[in-house]
Amino acid sequence: MFKHLFKLIWKKKKSNFLMMLEIFVSFLILFAVWTLSFYNYRNYSKPSGIDHENVWAVFIDFNTDSDSLKNIYRDLVRQKLKTYPEIEAFAFSSSNMPYSFSSSNNNISYKGNTTHAEIMSVDPSYPDVLKMKLTEGRWFTEGDKVNKIKPIIVTRRMKEELFGNENALGKIIGEKDDKRQVVGVVSHFKFENDFQPESSCMIEPLGGWPSDMLVRIKPGTTVETEMKISKALVQLGKDWSVEIQHLDNMKANKNRIIWVPILILFIVCSFLIFNVALGLFGVLFQTISRRKQEIGVRRAIGATKGHILWHFVGETAVITTFGIILGLFFAIQFPLLNVFDLEAFVYIVGIVLAIISIYVLVIACALFPSKQASEIYPAVALHEE
């Protein structure tokens, strides 16, 4: 039967080529949409490694360029914040705190391996604020400040990229006066948004300049308390300014940057695919109405309604298969050439979902006209001109 269908399709290759081309383009569009969606879903479903609920990002402008003054001011702030029972924990941090629009990154190398890592400078109380859990080692403490070699925490991704399967703890990176030693490893740390893949990140003890901080407050803390604390901080120094943002709002903003374009892409693609479906539907209706005599003959010589139905669905499925094979040739290049540095598995899932979607779409479009064809009365079909 397949050979029979193939012969019919081959004879009408010119008209079928257009349909095949339409399926090929649809396949590539769906492949892109599914790959992107799956990639983001997969990242989204992984834990963020931090608890952003009831955490404020406090941005303080000390109105000075002096690092020594900033150190004094920071202590002032620390002392003040300790007086509030609503505050559970707080930590100063470089401005590239989670869900902020700042970034500080660099290439880090170790014995020929290089990774591009985000570098954060934070207080030792940072994990208490974000409720971060280490999978290996320990967090750095105030006592580590006296060491010549800076203790650092790395993400699992950074560990794998720099040290492979080796134990990262105790490993020293950097040269001469700028050495850092890994003291802890954190499995998950999504600091950009919920759709961020596992990334390289290095967390080190606070340097001289940061004046931003993260504050964990007790659940149920009111806006009045927020205003009270903000006011109290402003009054600590001359011409200071304080801005408090909620980390969950910051996260929502960063997430929006990712999912809104995906949603727009999804809507545009849905519209395109809907048009393709309408086109297919029309073409199939026209094809079937042109082939009514053939349907009559087939019915006369022994085809059941089911045979007719599956004949037309089958023909469409064969054309679809050719369109998909053509599309596969291009789609498969993505994992083979490691385009966009995504895991091959993500592309494979994208391909599989695109194939399923195309078949569902095409068969859904073919089913109704084919059903109509199968219902044509043989005596009537044979007399169609």
Next chain:
Amino acid sequence: MIKLKNIEKVYRTSTIETLALNEINLEVGKGEFLSIMGPSGCGKSTLLNIMGLLDEPSKGEITVDNETISGFSDKKLAHFRNQKLGFIFQSYHLINDLPVLDNVELPLLYRSSSASERTQLATEALQKVGLSNRMKHYPTQLSGGQKQRVAIARAIVGRPEIILADEPTGNLDSAMGNEIMDILINLNKNDGTTIVMVTHDENMAKKTNRLVRLFDGTQVM
């Protein structure tokens, strides 16, 4: 072989009712070559369609091979047509996108026969109608007479007991028509195939065993 009892066919629209066949009682014996004649629109093709189980009568009973065809499912009707009946049409009704051999193989496609068996039977059928040298041609590359011979090959490939031919010589000149008629006579005489043929041509009808005439849906002879 085929027995029609009180067959009536009425075509109904919302405003009009047309009686296409009225009280047709006809019996076609095994190995008989019967022709049906009558003016255009008298119901010849309707009668043939009903005999070929392509259409249902509004009233009456059809018996084929002592089996009463009523309440048959679509599947059973299709199986019955595939096994017992062969059709030849005035305008051949070949599938232009398939080569001759594939056109002839078509009825076997709806049976559980292997590809090699199909090819063998189709080749034999084409040999029988003298077209074994045109197997790979497409219908559009053939003359009218050749097309009708392909249609005959398609009708006989499944070795049916009954062939129903709707004006098989209607689109052909007399020489071609005679050639086709000779093939049908041979099938009837040599293979014992029962043939029911609708025709307008008195000369062709004379070559058959029996003639039935219809007028305004009624059997007059």
